[in-house]
Amino acid sequence: MDNFGYIGIFLILSIGFAATMILLPVTLRLLHIVPRKPNPTKYTTYECGMETIGKSQVRFNFRYYYFALLFVIFDIQVVFLYPWAVELSQLKLFGLVAMMVFVLIIMVGFVYAWKKGVLKWK
């Protein structure tokens, strides 16, 4: 239970770090430490990158759906793997075989998706 306290402290520190990084240039600008010399290049989205083409909000290819679907299935598998992995040393062979059967059944679906060419990008 104490570990969640560490996660909480870590979260607070990371939020504080991000907020500091954002507020630092703003504060220095307000204190007139940073000079203000604007030019058009400075205000482009990617100053050193390529010129952007079109809108940023485009409709994505429908084929991403398969990857999202397979991700959700394996995400649910991880929910079962997590308590199993924590207690594997006490569950002995029976727990190992039970998880093997579980993973094998889901792998049938993975192999089916593979054979049907779902994972191939056409």
Added chain:
Amino acid sequence: MGMDIAFWILAVVSVASALAVVLTRDLFRAALFLVLCFFTVAGIYATLSADFLAGAQVLIYVGAIGVFIIFAIMLTRDSRQGSPSGRLRLPALFIGFLFLATMIFALVNTDWNVVAEVPTESTTSAIAHAIFSEDGFVLAFEIAAALMLAAIIGAIVLVRDK
């Protein structure tokens, strides 16, 4: 004391982000606020000593459902601005408040069984023993695998281009 502070931060952030989901016009930002709401609910589970539930909440809701909602928005054309509010706005508000009143009434009038001692045991190992030990729910666990297999194959068959 620390638990109280953590609970109040999480509660305020979760309610604020839930309101932001409803009030934000940009659909994508609303989805991101929904993910934040799921995350703070996971934190509330953690303060209630339900460590496995918190982990499952992060994996399933923040991971899978959050990704799926964002996918649904990205795959849909011109849905970023949300649907324009129609004539159902006032009835929806009324039903929402009715539901809230019912929930508050039920919460206040329920006789909650409160255990005096603090649960210290890790729930994850208890769940692991309940599922994977020899007198556990191994059959139900394997049937869940068969259900997930059916979900994979069914979804692929339904949307595969001919």
